Amino acid sequence: MSEHAIVRTTDVTKSFDLGKHTLEVLKGISLTIVKGRYISIMGPSGSGKSTLFNMIGGLDKPTSGKVFIDEVDIAQLDAYELAWLRCRKIGYIFQTFNLIPVMTALENVTLPMTFGGTGNDEAVDRGMELLRLVGLDDRYNHKPSELSGGQQQRVAVARALANTPSIVLADEPTGNLDLNTGEEIITLLKKMSDELEVTIISATHDFKMLNVSDEVIWIRDGLIDKIEQRDELDISVGTIG
Amino acid sequence: MQRLVALPFSKSVEIAWKSIRARFFRSLVTTTSLVLAVAFLCYVQVTTDIANGLLAGGADGSMDALLKAGYNVEPGAVSIGETAKEQWLVFLSLLVCVVGIVNAQLMAVTERFREIGTMKCLGALDRFILRLFMLEAIIQGFVGSLAGALLGVLAGLLSTSLSLGLIIFASLPMTVMGLTSAKAIGIGCLLSLLGVIYPAITAARMEPVEAMRTNE
Structure with missing residues (x-):
């Protein structure tokens, strides 16, 4: 595995102005995420986990410090370049699936390819291939409302991979799913990360996620509490069950 | 390297239509006020067109019919205009219609916050969102105005044939009525666009982070 840093943050802080006082959510976070790994960001609600996550995903800009995605400082990008980055470099998976309700599964998967400038036939071919990969090719013509939660999330996984991104960001991907379906999604993500060498970063509460993670970043009160590698991890998971 | 995201026009139309x-x-509700306003506009103007046609036709008894129906025709006049009251009513109805459209579209934008945020996460630019909303508005505007114009013309024909008698069909000014309808449809599309501008800008300016919010 190459040791290429796909995401790097240096001393990132983020504060929100709440009128009379400012709320410091992130208090200086420096981390490096290596390409092709499966990273989980864990932490209680209010720890700044989501804020850090949005920052890594190029959805939010830090108050101070720098965020590099693929060695590009995202603060330097204009709106067009940011859109391009979101389209080609990053795939998003949401807790609430967020498929476009008026489009079929296949159209949902091809939409980012259309944005990315892929021709229609090529996009449809690749879309079908991705749906096959997540096991939903026979349902390509179904609307999200005709799919179960787990199926919707699998379509979302296929959509996230549409433009062969370097990073897939998953925000509580199992949060709205039952145990079994959640596990299916986790296994699927792990498989994708192994087969396609895509970096998967997920923010989660779900301890099932730890089993497949290469690295777990624990956030507490806006700071990195600890970073655990996979081999250290098995012990701590064992006690939880 | 070409680092630009794109959304071809044909694809935008397809998405808007879907x-x-x-x-x-929801589209029906947005469009209904437009249908009614355009129908009223068309009705008022077509009625005048028909009366003018009758006057210009100069058939026997047409003057009597006009006077009997309450038109204020001076002897020797060549055309009849709408009354100031009618013009005010039309203007007000159009104004109310635009406000209604803005209201309905703002609601639609709020309903679709997550969808818009998701599109932006997938790489959509502000202007894609703007274009989608504009296209939807134009399609709604056109279909709504078309229905409204038809309704207005029918209502105009019905009411004038009742008030002026069947004599109007002898001198029906088809071309003028067609032009009036076309104008009304144009105005309808314009109003629909006007009504969507503010909601569409609100939608386009939305931050993609909104898509991540779960409790909405």
């Missing part, structure tokens, strides 16, 4: 079809009832 969006309208999928939310048929």
